[in-house]
């Protein structure tokens with residue numbers, strides 16, 4: 001009996017099956033499925049999860065472009081998916097801690113610190129696993145935000161004896177020294193059972209070519225395809241499609257990505273241009289946004305994309321299109337020079353600003369991502385506004401790492417004349433750093449914000465700065481600044497003059 005409908009994957013599939021069986025019977029753990037892009041990680045874990053929907057509660061989350069998603073994005077998807085599967089009544093019976101409600105953007109409570117969030121999510125998973133054992137699949141961890149990996153580490157550590165199985169996938173070839181997640185991934189690896197995926201052998205390649213295009217080539221051609229693709233299923237499929245269209249598979253230029261480039265080269269110029277534009281939009285993209293961004297008629301875009309669907313490079317899903325694989329998007333995107341890409345990102349942002357109804361198709365962090373990559377192509381006021389909105393949203397969802405990133409970027413995009421925005425952003429950045437327990441850096445930012453507000457001479461701005469910074473430090477200085485702000489607003493100094501040393505019990509703020 002075969003363990004998998006996938007070609008040549010019986011062994012890895014049975015390893016996953018054994019882990020799922022153990023989870024259903026006693027306890028779970030962490031399994032990491034690793035291999036290069038296109039090798040079949042998603043296909044394998046999707047098949048494994050699909051086979052267990054009867055006895056396990058399955059939640060599937062995918063990372064993509066950590067730059068464009070909010071912190072803890074994987075866990076947001078997991079919790080939303082669990083709640084959807086369990087239904088509201090069961091979900092409430094699991095007694096989610098207030099931190100979970102706040103995390104899901106529904107609670108009123110104060111923002112929990114990182115530990116509280118980790119603990120609350122982990123406890124919720126444990127409670128859910130008592131309703132039904134859990135299988136949590138986290139795809140493409142190499143793209144993940146760091147906060148999601150931290151939470152995964154915590155959850156794994158604290159649920160070892162529970163019936164919860166975490167299955168992660170990542171491109172090990174990309175987590176090289178210098179990758180921002182390398183240290184964290186190594187810590188996970190030390191706790192995980194590893195399932196490595198290699199290329200298919202000749203017989204697997206022949207079977208996959210046949211499954212893709214209906215017939216298999218002669219053994220010599222199969223051997224050539226195996227050699228050129230390393231047996232990587234994605235590239236085998238691409239090469240098979242080339243072969244079926246009458247193209248030779250023994251072209252002199254070697255390299256597995258070559259098959260994909262050659263397929264793209266075969267596309268009519270207008271379709272290729274459209275797909276390059278779409279690659280700016282992200283792994284999933286919306287024809288309406290593309291139309292607004294490029295000024296090309298929506299029908300013309302949809303017609304081109306529908307043709308692209310026939311080439312199996314993109315597919316249509318409800319109201320949007322999706323690249324069949326990240327490699328397709330990456331390859332198309334990389335055909336552009338940096339300036340050209342920046343211009344297209346700028347066009348996407350201008351489209352969203354011109355027609356706000358389109359914004360519902362994107363996360364606020366995605367919009368900020370476009371605004372950032374647009375660089376000088378976008379006017380600084382718009383860029384700062386959109387990037388700082390992502391900072392504020394991250395902050396309200398307790399993603400302080402994300403908040404730091406966006407507020408820093410927004411500060412960086414401020415022109416010298418944008419004093420008000422810069423002061424407010426530094427105050428917000430300071431707050432995020434305080435949550436991250438980086439007090440000295442926060443203090444330095446507050447000092448800069450106060451200094452700039454004082455130099456600027458706008459009493460409203462100075463009031464905001466003096467009131468927003470922590471009130472238990474540099475008390476004398478704050479009193480002085482508040483008195484200046486008061487005089488600027490009221491037209492005369494406070495009477496009686498505020499003492500720089502308030503007497504015990506008195507307030508140090510203007511009243």
Ligand SMILES: Nc1ncnc2c1ncn2[C@@H]1O[C@H](COP(=O)(O)OP(=O)(O)O)[C@@H](O)[C@H]1O
Pocket residue numbers: 005006007008009035036037038039040041042043044208233234237325
């Ligand atoms: N063992 C396999 N048998 C048949 N098709 C496969 C196999 N592995 C992968 N594929 C196909 O190859 C393509 C790339 O696989 P995917 O799982 O997306 O790769 P990864 O997630 O590792 O980047 C998909 O079209 C998938 O259906």
Ligand SMILES: [Mg+2]
Pocket residue numbers: 041042043139140
């Ligand atoms: Mg994948």
